Amino acid sequence: xxxxxxxxxxxVLILSHAAYSTxxxxxxxxxxxxxxxxxxxxxxxxxxxxxxxxxWAALTVPGKFLxxxxxxxxxxxx
Amino acid sequence: MSCLGCxxxxxxxxxxxxxxHQRYEGRRKCKTHQIDLVSPANFKFVVELLxxxxxxxxxxxxxxxxxxxxxxxxxxxxxxxxxxxxxxxxYYSRTFMSIVGGFIxxxxxxxxxxxxxxxxxxxxxxxxxxxxxxxxxxHSFFDSWNRILLDGFLGGLMSFVLFWSFSYDIVxxx
Numbered sequence: 001x002x003x004x005x006x007x008x009x010x011x012v013l014i015l016s017h018a019a020y021s022t023x024x025x026x027x028x029x030x031x032x033x034x035x036x037x038x039x040x041x042x043x044x045x046x047x048x049x050x051x052x053x054x055x056w057a058a059l060t061v062p063g064k065f066l067x068x069x070x071x072x073x074x075x076x077x078x
Numbered sequence: 079m080s081c082l083g084c085x086x087x088x089x090x091x092x093x094x095x096x097x098x099h100q101r102y103e104g105r106r107k108c109k110t111h112q113i114d115l116v117s118p119a120n121f122k123f124v125v126e127l128l129x130x131x132x133x134x135x136x137x138x139x140x141x142x143x144x145x146x147x148x149x150x151x152x153x154x155x156x157x158x159x160x161x162x163x164x165x166x167x168x169y170y171s172r173t174f175m176s177i178v179g180g181f182i183x184x185x186x187x188x189x190x191x192x193x194x195x196x197x198x199x200x201x202x203x204x205x206x207x208x209x210x211x212x213x214x215x216x217h218s219f220f221d222s223w224n225r226i227l228l229d230g231f232l233g234g235l236m237s238f239v240l241f242w243s244f245s246y247d248i249v250x251x252x
Contacts, residue, residue, distance in 0.1 A: 008174075015178070019185050022249050036187060036250070047182055054178040059207045062170035065219045066160035 008057030014050035018043050156221060164219050168208060169230050175204045176234035177241050184245025197238050201231065 022039045029036055039047070179200035183193045205227050212219050212226065220226055 011178070015181055015185070019181075019245065019249055022185050026250065039186065043185075047185060051178065051182060055175065055203060055207055058171045058174045058178070058204065059211050061174075062167040063163070065164050065167060065212050066157075067218050068156040068158075068160045068164070068220070069218050070157060 004057050004060035007053050008061060011050045011053030011057055014046060014053065018046040018050060021046070160219075161221070165225065165229065168226065169233075171208060172201070172204055172230040172234045173237055175200055176237040180238040180241030181245045183238070183242045184247075185249055187246070187250060188242075189246075193242055197235060200238075201234065 018039075021043050025040055025043070026036055038044075176197070179197060183196045186196075188196055208226055209216070216223060216226060
């Protein structure tokens with residue numbers, strides 16, 4: 001639970017940094033009067049990396065899957 | 079159901095009772111104390127006990143009657159509490175991934191159909207991840223494939239669109 005949470009927070013921070021980079025990139029484009037066709041390549045890589053970290057956090061933080069079979073070991077209580 | 083006087087737990091097996099009270103045969107009162115076993119106040123208990131006896135094959139002792147009736151009424155399929163826990167895990171995972179996916183779609187600058195295609199892509203990645211988390215043996219955690227593939231799809235879509243428009247506004251408009 002601890003490490004997954006930290007990885008999730010890290011992923012969100014990386015995404016926020018990517019958003020900030022894109023805002024600055026757009027300001028630069030406004031100065032040079034070019035069209036926005038997509039974020040620069042390093043921002044794209046950053047977004048993919050942040051997405052991978054968030055996928056990892058989304059799968060590990062909410063908890064484990066518990067078996068629903070009535071005869072599995074952990075369900076035996078009588 | 080016992081005679082109040084002598085606490086005999088064995089009900090005399092010759093008593094047959096119809097629901098309308100109008101016919102019965104056999105012993106009606108406890109032998110020792112003459113207490114009416116089938117008075118209207120006791121009627122429901124006697125009928126239930128008789129049903130249990132019929133299902134269990136006329137066992138004598140009271141405790142084994144209880145066990146066999148429980149075995150017949152037992153849920154044959156699965157542990158519902160763990161099932162709910164698994165559904166909750168899927169719900170949290172999908173909601174978080176929808177929010178993150180929406181944020182990323184806004185940063186990329188997707189508009190229109192491209193955004194929804196991106197949402198389906200993110201949901202597909204989440205489904206694959208959840209399947210891998212369950213160790214590819216779905217049936218020991220869920221009762222059908224639809225749960226792990228489709229559950230929370232539309233709720234996630236609303237969160238996705240919300241954060242998509244939110245981050246698009248922040249990055250591209252303001």
